[in-house]
Amino acid sequence: MKVSNPLWKEKLAGKMPEHLAREIDIFETEITLRKQGKLEEKLFAETRLRRGAYGQRYDNGQRSDGQKVQKLNFPSGDLTKGLNTLWDAPGMQRIKIPGGGLNAEQLEVMAELAEEYSDGIAHVTTRQDFQLHYVHIDDTPALMRRLAAANITTREACGNSVRNVTACPYAGVCTDEAFDVTPYSQALAKFLLGHPDCQNFGRKFKPAFSGCAQHACGLTGLHDLGLIAKKRTNEATGREELGFEMYVGGGLGAVPYQAKLFDEFVPPEELLPLAQAIARVFARHGEKKNRNRARIKFLIQDIGIEKFRELVREERKILPFDPRWTEYIAEAQTQFTEAPLKPAVDVTELVLISGLNGHGPEFQKWLQSNTRPQRQPGFVTVTVALPLGDITANQLRSLADIARRFTRETVRTTVEQNIVLRWVSKGDLAELYKALHAVGLGDAGAGALVDITSCPGTDTCKLGISSSRGLAAELRKRVSEKSFTSDQAVQNLHIKISGCFNSCGQHHVADLGFYGVSRKIAGYAVPHFQVVLGGQWERNAGSYGLPVVAVPSKNIPKVVSRLAERYVADRKTGEIFKDFVVRTGKAQLKALLEDLTKPPAGDRSFFSDWGDPREYTLGDMGEGECAGEVVSPLDFGLAAAERELFEAQLAHERGEPQRAGGGAYRAMLTAAKALVQVEHSDIGNDPDQIVNEFHARYYDTQLFFDPFAGGKFANYLFDAHRKAGQSYTSESSRYLMDEAQLFIDAAYSCSNRLGTLVTA
Amino acid sequence: MMQGILEEAIGLELQHINAKLLLENPEQLDLDAVVNVFHSWIQDQVCEELLLDVADYRHVHQGPGIILIGHEADYSIDNADGLLGLRYNRKARLEGSNHDRLAHVIRAALIAAERLQADTRLNGKCNFNGQDIQIFINDRVIAPNVAETRQVVEPELRTFLGSLFGELPYSINFEPDARRLCAVSIKASQPLTLSSLLANLEASKRTSHGIA
Numbered sequence: 023m024k025v026s027n028p029l030w031k032e033k034l035a036g037k038m039p040e041h042l043a044r045e046i047d048i049f050e051t052e053i054t055l056r057k058q059g060k061l062e063e064k065l066f067a068e069t070r071l072r073r074g075a076y077g078q079r080y081d082n083g084q085r086s087d088g089q090k091v092q093k094l095n096f097p098s099g100d101l102t103k104g105l106n107t108l109w110d111a112p113g114m115q116r117i118k119i120p121g122g123g124l125n126a127e128q129l130e131v132m133a134e135l136a137e138e139y140s141d142g143i144a145h146v147t148t149r150q151d152f153q154l155h156y157v158h159i160d161d162t163p164a165l166m167r168r169l170a171a172a173n174i175t176t177r178e179a180c181g182n183s184v185r186n187v188t189a190c191p192y193a194g195v196c197t198d199e200a201f202d203v204t205p206y207s208q209a210l211a212k213f214l215l216g217h218p219d220c221q222n223f224g225r226k227f228k229p230a231f232s233g234c235a236q237h238a239c240g241l242t243g244l245h246d247l248g249l250i251a252k253k254r255t256n257e258a259t260g261r262e263e264l265g266f267e268m269y270v271g272g273g274l275g276a277v278p279y280q281a282k283l284f285d286e287f288v289p290p291e292e293l294l295p296l297a298q299a300i301a302r303v304f305a306r307h308g309e310k311k312n313r314n315r316a317r318i319k320f321l322i323q324d325i326g327i328e329k330f331r332e333l334v335r336e337e338r339k340i341l342p343f344d345p346r347w348t349e350y351i352a353e354a355q356t357q358f359t360e361a362p363l364k365p366a367v368d369v370t371e372l373v374l375i376s377g378l379n380g381h382g383p384e385f386q387k388w389l390q391s392n393t394r395p396q397r398q399p400g401f402v403t404v405t406v407a408l409p410l411g412d413i414t415a416n417q418l419r420s421l422a423d424i425a426r427r428f429t430r431e432t433v434r435t436t437v438e439q440n441i442v443l444r445w446v447s448k449g450d451l452a453e454l455y456k457a458l459h460a461v462g463l464g465d466a467g468a469g470a471l472v473d474i475t476s477c478p479g480t481d482t483c484k485l486g487i488s489s490s491r492g493l494a495a496e497l498r499k500r501v502s503e504k505s506f507t508s509d510q511a512v513q514n515l516h517i518k519i520s521g522c523f524n525s526c527g528q529h530h531v532a533d534l535g536f537y538g539v540s541r542k543i544a545g546y547a548v549p550h551f552q553v554v555l556g557g558q559w560e561r562n563a564g565s566y567g568l569p570v571v572a573v574p575s576k577n578i579p580k581v582v583s584r585l586a587e588r589y590v591a592d593r594k595t596g597e598i599f600k601d602f603v604v605r606t607g608k609a610q611l612k613a614l615l616e617d618l619t620k621p622p623a624g625d626r627s628f629f630s631d632w633g634d635p636r637e638y639t640l641g642d643m644g645e646g647e648c649a650g651e652v653v654s655p656l657d658f659g660l661a662a663a664e665r666e667l668f669e670a671q672l673a674h675e676r677g678e679p680q681r682a683g684g685g686a687y688r689a690m691l692t693a694a695k696a697l698v699q700v701e702h703s704d705i706g707n708d709p710d711q712i713v714n715e716f717h718a719r720y721y722d723t724q725l726f727f728d729p730f731a732g733g734k735f736a737n738y739l740f741d742a743h744r745k746a747g748q749s750y751t752s753e754s755s756r757y758l759m760d761e762a763q764l765f766i767d768a769a770y771s772c773s774n775r776l777g778t779l780v781t782a
Numbered sequence: 783m784m785q786g787i788l789e790e791a792i793g794l795e796l797q798h799i800n801a802k803l804l805l806e807n808p809e810q811l812d813l814d815a816v817v818n819v820f821h822s823w824i825q826d827q828v829c830e831e832l833l834l835d836v837a838d839y840r841h842v843h844q845g846p847g848i849i850l851i852g853h854e855a856d857y858s859i860d861n862a863d864g865l866l867g868l869r870y871n872r873k874a875r876l877e878g879s880n881h882d883r884l885a886h887v888i889r890a891a892l893i894a895a896e897r898l899q900a901d902t903r904l905n906g907k908c909n910f911n912g913q914d915i916q917i918f919i920n921d922r923v924i925a926p927n928v929a930e931t932r933q934v935v936e937p938e939l940r941t942f943l944g945s946l947f948g949e950l951p952y953s954i955n956f957e958p959d960a961r962r963l964c965a966v967s968i969k970a971s972q973p974l975t976l977s978s979l980l981a982n983l984e985a986s987k988r989t990s991h992g993i994a
Contacts, residue, residue, distance in 0.1 A: 025797040025875050026923040033923060080834065087825040094832060096853060110853060112834065130961060137963060138798075138920055141856065142846040143839055156837070156851055158873075409841040416844065416862060419961055462843020481837065495841050633838050635818045 023158040024138070030164040034171045042170035045177055045216075049073050050163040051665050057101065057109075060668070065661050067104030068653040074116040074179030075162050077104060077647045078155065078482050081111030088636030103159050106645060112156040114482060115139075115165060116179035120211035121189035121204055121231070122150035122435035122442075123358075126422035129433065131172040133418035139165050144418060146411040148475060148528055149228065150188045150435040151179060155482050177215060182223040182316075182652060184301070187211035189231040190239035191434035191442045194360060195396040195403060199233025200251035201264055203240075205354035206293060207231040207249075213294045213350050214301070218703070222305040222655050224316030228273075229297070232562050235267070241437055243563040244272045244531065246318045247297060248281045249288075250562065265289045270300065270330070271322035274525035278566045279319040282327045284334075294347040299337040307333065310652045342704060360445060363430045366400020367449025374452050385455055387466040393451065396444070404443045404454060405468035410476055410494055411439030413463075420461040428454050437528075439475055440468055471501050471513050475528060479521025479538060480631065484644035486521035488538025488549040488575055492632030494519050500579050512586045515599055516559050519551070524646075529554050531563040533599040534582060539572050540640055543621060549575040549631040549638045555585070555611060556603030568603060570611045576628045577618040588614060655703075656773055659696020663689045663766050670759055674752070683750025686762040687742045693769040694739055697726070700776065713743045726772050735761075735768035794934055796880045798921040800871045800963075801891040803976075804914035805859075808866035810907040813840060813848060816859050819901050820850040823857075828897065830890075831855045831874075857894050868895045868910070871920060884917070884942045889983050896976045912974035918965040925964040932956050935964065943968060945986035946979060 031047075038046075052069055055061040079085075083094045096110030103109050117132070124132075132152055136144045139161045140154035147153055157165065166176055178184055187207050194202035210229060214220055220227070229247040232240025242248025248269035256263050265287040272281025288296055300318075307325070309316040322330045378385045392405045406421065413421070425431045425443060432444040446454060458464040467473050474497055477483065479490030497517060500506060507513075520527035520537040529535030535554035540547050550572045557567030573581055593602050603611065621628035630638050670685025691709055694716040698705045705715055720726035721736045728735060738761035750758065805811060817836060824833045832853040839845045847866070849858040853874070860869035870891040876883045898908045917939070919925035925935065936954075943952055947970050957965040 023873055023875075024921060025795070026921050029923045085824075085834070088821060089825055092824070092827075094834065094853075096832065112851065133961075134922060138922065141837055141839075141849055141851065142862075143842065156856075412839060412842050412845075414839075414842050414845040414862070416962075417842070419959075492838075495838075498841065633817070634836075635821055 024161050024164060027161060027164040030167045034167050038167060038170040039173065042175055042177075043167070045073075045175075046163055046166045046170060048662075048665060049166070051668060052661075053159065053163065055665060055668060056103065060664065061661060063102050063104060065653055065657060067107065067647070068181055069658075069661070070103060070159070071181035071647060072178050072183055073162065073166065074118065074176030075157075075159060076114040076116060076180050077107045077484055077644070078111065078113050079480065079484050079486065079642060079644065081108055081113065081484070082106040082644050083108045083111065084642075086636065086639045086641050091641060104647065107647075109159060113159055114478075115154045115157045115162060115176065116147070117152040117154070117169060117174060117176050118179045118186045119150050119152060119174070119435055120187050121193070121207045122191050123204070123208075124433045124435065125431040126425045126433070127431075128172045128174060129418045129422040129425065131168055131174070133415040133422075135165055135168060136418070137415040142415050143412050144415070145478075146408055146413070146435045146439045146441065148411075148437050148439060148477070148526065149186050150191075150437060151186050152435070153478075155478075175215070178220075180226075180647070182225055183227070184214040184217075184220045185226050185228045187214070187229045187231070188240070188245075188437060190233050190237075191436045192239055192394075192403060192444075193231070193233050195398060195401070195444050196233050196237075196239075197395060197397045198236070199397075200253045201233065203231040203233050203249070203251050204358045205351060206266070206290060208354040208358055209350035210294060210297060212354075213346055214297065217298070217301070218655075219298055219301045219305060221658065223301075224308045224310040224652055225313060225318075227301065227304065227318060231266075236561055238531075238559040238562060239437070241528075241531070241563045242269055242272070243281050243561070244274050244278065244528070245281060246270065246273060247300065248272055248562070249293070252287060254287060263289065266293060268296065271319040271327070272563075273317050273319045274528060274530050275317070276523040276525070278525065278530045279323070280566070282322060284327070284331060290351055291348050294350065295338060295341055295344070296334065298344075299334045299341060302337050302341075303330065303333045313652070316652075360432050361430060362398075362401060362445040362447060363428065364447040364450060366398065367447050368400045369449055374448075378452050378455065381455065381459065384459075384464075384466060385452070388455060388464060389451065391466045391470050392468040393446075398445075400448055402446050402448055402451065404446050404451075404458075405436070406441040406443065406458060406463050407465045407468040407473055408440050408463075409465070409498060410474070410491055413441070417461050417463055420457075421463065424454065424457050427457070438469060438473060440473070467502075467513075469516075471515050471517060472498055473516075474498055475516070475518040475532070477520050477526035479519070479527075480634070480642070483521055483526075485524060485646045486538060487540055487640065487643065488521055488551055489631040489634055490519040490521040490527055490536075490538060492634060493536065493551065493575060493578055496632050497579060497582060501582070506583070507586055507590060509586070509590045511593065511599075512590060515586075517582070518557075523552075528563075529557070530566040531557040531559050532567065533557065533559070534585065535567050536578060540638075541572060541574075543574075543628075546629050547638055547640055548621065548628055551575055551578050553578075553581055553615065556600040558600050565600070568608055568611075570608055571615050571619060573615060573618050574621050574628050575631050576621070576625075580618055581615055584614060584618075585611075656696050656700055656776075659699065660693055660766065660769055660773060663693035663696065663762075663769070666692055667759065667762050667766060670755075670762070674755055674759065677752070679750045679752045679755040683755035683758050686755065686758040687746055689762045690739045690742055690765045693766045694720075697769055697772060709743060709746065713739065720772065725775070726768065728768055728771065735765045738762070738765045794924055794931070796883055796919055796935070796938075797875055797924055798872055798919065799876075799883055799887045800869060800916075800918035800920050801887045802860060802865075802867045802869040802916040802918070803891050803895050803910045803912070804865055804867040804916070806909045806911045807907070811859070811866065812904065812907060813859065815903050815905075816848050816898075816908075819898065819903055820848060820857070823850060823897075829855075829857070829894070855890065865916075867914075867916070868898065870894065880938050881942050881945075884939070885945075885983055885987065887917075888915070888946065889980065892976050892980050892983075896980070899976065910976055912976055912979050913970045913972065915968045915970075916965060917968065918963045920963055922963070927957060927960050927962055927964040931964050935966075939966065946982055947974070948982055950974070 269281035476494035480486035518532035674682035
């Protein structure tokens with residue numbers, strides 16, 4: 023869409039890390055190929071998802087307007103970017119922020135992108151990512167280049183891949199952590215990004231780190247791979263050792279699973295290789311055909327944790343040594359060190375408040391809810407509470423200024439959709455509060471009742487059933503009102519809302535959780551939320567809540583009030599909400615809410631959802647893209663070969679025969695390597711090795727032979743390989759490109775003949 | 783990033799222009815009703831752009847407010863910098879000269895503002911004085927917010943404003959923060975009706991096409 027899109031590549035040349043620049047070039051070429059019909063829809067969808075470019079509601083080209091279903095006649099017509107996903111339909115761009123760590127420049131870039139490609143809002147997710155909505159697919163390469171120039175990637179932010187590696191935002195400054203997990207989380211993120219062993223999953227894979235077992239900040243219990251920092255004393259040497267308690271197979275979704283203990287103590291040097299071995303076992307044994315059972319939690323459930331552990335240990339033994347296992351950790355330990363900008367100052371609250379003209383009570387509330395002491399005396403962390411995880415472009419720039427003024431740009435996003443400033447000198451708190459307050463970022467209540475977590479729901483998600491954000495906005499208003507109970511135990515509860523059962527809002531681990539469902543009443547669909555009570559946020563999402571009853575959306579505020587009142591009235595001394603729910607029991611809780619399960623007679627407002635005046639319908643739901651279809655590494659490899667050949671053809675058109683000939687040869691090698699990898703996943707990039715393996719596995723066996731032409735096409739590769747390094751003329755490179763096309767076509771035919779062997 | 787792209791500002795083709803018409807007595811406007819109005823615009827597809835959805839960001843401080851998302855352009859009741867107004871954000875390319883593009887964007891904003899003003903669901907509480915207008919270039923590579931861009935933009939802008947306001951004096955103030963979009967706040971010396979501004983644009987178009 024943007025006229026300037028082609029200009030960014032040149033503008034940012036040399037300013038992007040080379041591997042990211044190349045990655046974006048590839049994606050841009052894939053966009054071109056898809057537009058020309060040379061890349062099939064399924065492949066493009068998965069490659070798009072693996073760059074974080076996700077579909078959005080109504081992208082099938084139709085939308086209910088409350089009266090009728092409208093067909094959305096986009097200019098690109100029927101061109102698609104995935105199954106039932108029209109090219110021009112706005113999409114969501116997810117941006118990976120490993121461990122949530124950002125600097126001021128990155129905040130400013132996020133602001134620019136939100137303004138220029140999205141709707142002026144950047145959204146922090148429950149996995150420390152950023153998301154931009156209403157983005158056109160044609161804008162994504164420019165957007166990605168601007169991110170890459172700020173050292174941010176969107177690669178593998180969606181799709182069947184290793185997602186953002188999350189980590190406690192207080193790592194390194196927390197008062198009761200075992201040790202700082204930051205360098206380990208960063209090393210794992212770098213190691214697994216684009217790793218060949220992570221390219222053939224049936225579904226996504228989410229790792230998380232926590233510095234302790236007792237708090238919630240890492241949520242390791244609900245992750246595919248959870249790592250909790252641990253110290254122990256070596257009995258032989260008497261020395262203290264660092265390591266990780268490793269958990270696997272956690273996950274929310276419709277049926278939540280608690281992660282299982284894989285190993286009580288994994289030393290740092292084993293962290294990356296064990297993760298790699300787990301990835302290999304998941305890729306090899308995980309479900310591929312039924313995506314509803316393709317997460318690693320199902321594999322572990324099916325074979326048992328003992329068998330899974332055994333498979334991983336066996337795999338670990340045969341892993342080829344990789345020096346990056348320790349190098350990346352050593353590098354990260356140097357790279358991810360933080361220091362304060364200002365000296366530590368310890369002042370009393372009274373002194374602080376005296377500096378706040380007119381802000382006294384609000385400041386006091388903010389101090390209590392939004393700041394916490396660091397383990398470094400005289401410093402605190404400050405949580406910037408973002409309503410529904412949203413922040414404007416102007417606020418991002420102001421926050422960048424604030425981060426520079428008060429810290430050394432030590433900023434992290436949180437899984438509660440907020441932003442934390444670290445290393446704030448306590449003496450600066452009054453001035454910092456003023457600065458935040460001036461730009462609307464000084465709200466109190468971080469991590470409290472008012473700080474409601476919500477997924478996008480029906481606002482933008484194709485799977486949304488009810489308006490989670492609409493409900494969250496309404497509840498924020500209501501619990502902020504003076505008439506709502508000020509009881510501290512209630513104010514400390516967590517509300518989390520998902521638009522459907524897939525749990526992106528993490529409702530299972532909230533005190534008061536809600537997920538979208540629909541019910542038919544008097545022949546009409548009515549938006550509802552299932553009430554889920556008593557989940558445990560602490561202890562890294564220690565236990566999951568109890569579904570109680572489904573209630574119409576418009577009655578949910580009453581549900582919150584009524585439960586809060588009952589809790590205040592009936593709780594025993596010191597009883598937390600989770601225990602109150604267990605003691606009260608589902609039957610009583612359901613009875614308490616029973617009269618709210620039906621809309622009042624004649625009240626038509628119940629037939630529309632919060633913040634959306636249209637008559638409610640399920641007709642706008644689409645097919646989820648949380649993971650794309652499973653695309654095998656062979657499919658990806660052959661698509662990459664085609665792209666390389668396309669680039670060679672462009673070089674030929676530009677009058678660069680050497681580049682064209684070399685590209686055609688490399689395209690054949692890529693296709694051959696993809697075939698070899700079906701049986702031999704560890705094949706490297708050495709051309710001799712690829713050609714030899716291809717010869718042995720596909721030529722000698724005649725598996726590659728065409729029914730009519732025999733081994734003719736394979737010989738194109740062998741000839742090109744023999745002549746590699748020679749110079750190409752315009753003519754010879756053109757011949758070679760033709761041969762490469764035939765070789766790739768033959769590779770596709772071979773892939774089809776391999777049939778189930780390839781996709782198994 | 784800005785320095786390397788300055789040369790592009792010379793002889794620049796303005797695209798992705800935004801125009802914002804500020805509201806009079808903004809506190810009187812019922813924003814819940816605006817949500818309903820925007821949904822009805824989608825139902826009837828009243829604009830020349832393909833209208834898609836409504837996004838409500840009233841929960842953020844001085845944010846984009848309520849946005850009517852379209853394919854070629856978005857319309858919003860925008861509250862950036864605490865100034866509530868109707869904003870037209872052109873996303874798709876526009877043909878013609880810079881003057882043509884400025885005219886297209888202002889015209890689209892004025893027509894939408896007139897439509898809001900006339901909507902009975904807003905109870906006569908949505909009014910524009912026609913006096914306060916902001917223009918943004920929503921593309922930092924086309925128009926980085928630096929002095930060189932302003933030097934190039936200002937003469938063209940003044941020519942355009944001459945056709946919009948006629949003989950009426952006006953003042954312009956460019957946004958000074960280089961990190962923000964290249965933007966200008968325009969204030970005419972007195973209020974103007976939306977219809978008179980539209981008429982001025984139409985007259986200017988006719989003149990430029992040589993129609994008497």
